Amino acid sequence: DQQVKQNSPSLSVQEGRISILNCDYTNSMFDYFLWYKKYPAEGPTFLISISSIKDKNEDGRFTVFLNKSAKHLSLHIVPSQPGDSAVYFCAASDGGNKLVFGAGTILRVKS
Amino acid sequence: NAGVTQTPKFRVLKTGQSMTLLCAQDMNHEYMYWYRQDPGMGLRLIHYSVGEGTTAKGEVPDGYNVSRLKKQNFLLGLESAAPSQTSVYFCASEGGKYGYTFGSGTRLTVV
Numbered sequence: 001d002q003q004v005k006q007n008s009p010s011l012s013v014q015e016g017r018i019s020i021l022n023c024d025y026t027n028s029m030f031d032y033f034l035w036y037k038k039y040p041a042e043g044p045t046f047l048i049s050i051s052s053i054k055d056k057n058e059d060g061r062f063t064v065f066l067n068k069s070a071k072h073l074s075l076h077i078v079p080s081q082p083g084d085s086a087v088y089f090c091a092a093s094d095g096g097n098k099l100v101f102g103a104g105t106i107l108r109v110k111s
Numbered sequence: 112n113a114g115v116t117q118t119p120k121f122r123v124l125k126t127g128q129s130m131t132l133l134c135a136q137d138m139n140h141e142y143m144y145w146y147r148q149d150p151g152m153g154l155r156l157i158h159y160s161v162g163e164g165t166t167a168k169g170e171v172p173d174g175y176n177v178s179r180l181k182k183q184n185f186l187l188g189l190e191s192a193a194p195s196q197t198s199v200y201f202c203a204s205e206g207g208k209y210g211y212t213f214g215s216g217t218r219l220t221v222v
Contacts, residue, residue: 002153009151034210043115043201043213044154089153097142097161097205098169103153 003027004092006102015111019077023090023102026071030092034099035064035075038087047088048075080109114138117202117214124192124221132187132217134202140212142205143185144169145177147198148216154201160185192221 005024013019023033031052036044050057050064050073057064063076077084090102115136124130134143141162146154156169160179174196176188185204189196199218203211 004153006153036210036213041215043203043215044211045213046210049210091210098144098156098159099210100156101146101154103151 001026002103003030004090004100004102006088006090006105008105009103010106010108012108012110013080015082015109016079019075019080019084019107019109021075021077021088021090021105021107023073023075024071025073025092027092027094027100028071029094030100031095032093033064033066033073034091034093035062036089036091036101037084038089038104044089077107080107082109082111085109115202115204115212115214117200117217119217120215121218122220124189124219126192126194126221128192129188129190130192130219131189132200132202132219134185134187134214135183136185136202136204136212137183138204138212139182140204141182143179144203144205144211145175145185145187146201146203147171148201149198157187157200192219194221197221 034049035047037047038044066073087104089104091099144159145157158177163182166177202214
């Protein structure tokens with residue numbers, strides 16, 4: 001059973017608008033969450049993270065929100081740019097070094 | 112450039128053949144991981160290592176073996192390849208608070 005779920009396989013957004021990518025988790029022991037971005041033929045690269053003691057973390061155009069009671073996190077990209085088109089993976093850690101990844105969401109930003 | 116290097120980038124195997132995937136990192140990281148990426152499944156952990164000379168099983172270890180004889184190298188072996196092992200394989204090393212640093216992947220096809 002997947003502990004980290006990204007229920008939207010793909011998302012299409014117009015350039016300049018907001019992109020919202022969602023992630024749900026089932027393991028209440030997860031206390032650290034990360035987002036990775038992956039371009040074709042490349043490995044995933046770290047984008048942004050959040051600790052369970054926070055409910056928001058912002059880095060430029062990227063903001064991650066965490067709702068612990070709902071076991072839900074989301075990544076907001078504002079404004080979206082064509083270069084943001086990629087696969088986005090949500091990942092979680094229970095304090096150890098192993099990460100559990102979601103299935104990924106393909107984001108397409110149309111110009 | 113510092114990072115994680117995977118070789119080969121592409122490989123086609125016949126069922127029953129064996130091969131070894133090499134992962135090398137030059138960041139002096141202790142922890143290294145092997146993941147496979149399949150459509151709709153995200154990244155699933157095959158094996159990992161917490162230091163030179165150590166290995167441990169991940170979520171999907173069957174059909175694979177690993178070795179970490181040197182700190183900078185983590186090898187993934189397939190003794191008798193099966194079509195179910197057709198996948199994209201990613202190696203990663205532990206990168207501190209930024210999570211993992213991934214290699215660019217090996218695309219393996221077993222026919």
